[in-house]
Amino acid sequence: MGLVGLELYKLRRKRLFLMVILFLAVEIGWAFSATSISISRNPGSAGWEALIAMMSSMNGLFLPILTAVCVSRICDMEHKGNTWKLLLTLSVRRGALYAAKYVTASLVVSLACLIQAVAIAGFGFMKGFEQPVPVLLLLRFLLGLVITNTGVIALQQWASMTAKNQAFALALGMVGGFVGVAADLFPQGIRRIFIWSYYTGLSPVTQSYASAHIQFVVRDMGSLLPVMVALTAVGMVVYLAGSVYVSRQET
């Protein structure tokens, strides 16, 4: 726990939180204006489901990049000033530092997701949606994001820790953003192997094009549960592999 505190201390003056807020402002602004337009064209579709589905598909584009940037900022500072050896000679174990960085990145990205959920509730409230705030849906929305982040952060951290040049990790994040936004167009078999497809894949609301109109369907939790469990397991495997790999390196 002390090490996580230390990581947060080391993030001072990095303006990481400011960056997260600005990034979210763009994403949320975009999602809300798109939703507003669709509501004004089609007042009947005004509802929480449309809003959550819109935010989920935006997340497919934005969160992989946001995650890549956050993780890179947290990891890169050890490369820049050669501080690995400093920390190691202060009895910090590599595995413990890796874990602290993972927890810190998870906290930052989770905070961003929480802000989204609050913003969704605020927007719906302002727009005067008829139904009350769907707390359960928002919680499922958050759960899906957190589980997807588990894997994406683990992957990004491995990249950021191993390759000193952060361009590699950031490029990986961009590829993720592309896959995340295009995932719904892939056939299901292919979609499943990309971790970034689960921003929409684990969303509690999905869009259905069965009829001429777009319909928003609330997914059954039971059908998502096995995917969530499997994805969490994949995330943990990637984390462990990265941690072991980095722990074996020598300075």
Add this chain to the structure above:
Amino acid sequence: MSEIIATYNLSKRYGDACRVKNVNLSVREGEIYGFLGPNGAGKTTTLKMILGLTRPTAGRVTVFGKGLEQNRRFILSQTGSLIESPSYYGHLTGLENMRVVQRLRDVPDRNVEEALRIVRLEKQKDRKVAQYSLGMKQRLGIAMALMSFPKLLILDEPTNGLDPAGIGEIRELIKALPQRYDMTVVISSHLLSEIEQTATSIGIIHEGMMLFQGSLEALKNEKLPTILVKTQNNALAQELLARKGYLPARDGDFLAFENLGDDQVAMLNRILVECGMDVLRIEERKKNLERIFLDMTGKGGSL
């Protein structure tokens, strides 16, 4: 005096290249141990193995009489170090960098202030380290190593990047540490002059092998002096002596002999006299340290 660091046949191999070969290093309590060698001789690799940053290919290390593998945490808690280039978080201020180490070391605020005062960074402590000069970063690194006032301080090329005044200051600081804070200091350098002025004991490493270990005095006495002989006819004397197995070199008006013991000098004189050759002078020329290093490593005073 107990032994603070001991290595036993310590070796490190990277691929086919052997960077450190069977090094038996011994540092005693209260010493300032100067670890001297040319660039790439294996100094940093050896120090990294002592700190557990790099795993030895063979051999073992004990620090404070304890095996490194099993007691790494304890050993590191009693050891301050600065290895290679200084480590720092450029986006944080000098003081914030010190706080990072302070949290991990768990030492009181006064240690931070004292360490900053010793390296004279107290006025610059609120500037971002990215704006520091190399010398200031080096001082910050020394302050971080000193912060807990450890029993053992390992400084790898601590005067890199410092100006002459700074080098002088750090030299005086290092000299004072054993008495003032009861520390044992290991300092590595490729500069003979630097080590000569601070170290009480030295180790010379070259191409991964320890060539000499002991006091400076012992090093000066290690090599026998050159014997210079002047005769009536040097050319004839040289020919005469060559038949007896002596192989002198011509050195101005003298014949120069290396590695002669007293008996051999007496014998040489007798040969010449018995052949009717007048010996005008027999002189002894002590080698200076620089000459000794040159002989040992094939490089000049700047190793």
